[in-house]
Amino acid sequence: MNFRFLGQTKFADDAERKISFQKNKWEELIFSNKLGYMATLRNLRNILEANVSPEAMNKVCNYLSDEKKP
Numbered sequence: 001m002n003f004r005f006l007g008q009t010k011f012a013d014d015a016e017r018k019i020s021f022q023k024n025k026w027e028e029l030i031f032s033n034k035l036g037y038m039a040t041l042r043n044l045r046n047i048l049e050a051n052v053s054p055e056a057m058n059k060v061c062n063y064l065s066d067e068k069k070p
Contacts, residue, residue: 031059
């Protein structure tokens with residue numbers, strides 16, 4: 001995924017831009033494995049509200065349900 005070009009995308013309004021930015025930022029954190037277990041758990045509602053992709057949500061669910069994680 002390439003998020004560098006998000007600033008060049010045309011949006012209908014600032015609210016749409018903010019939603020798109022949040023979704024892309026959450027997906028970037030999820031796929032880069034930079035979000036720790038507790039941070040993922042604490043931010044689960046925010047991740048859901050950002051309407052991340054099904055692939056990102058699947059990764060979050062698998063990560064949180066892994067018995068080997070603290």
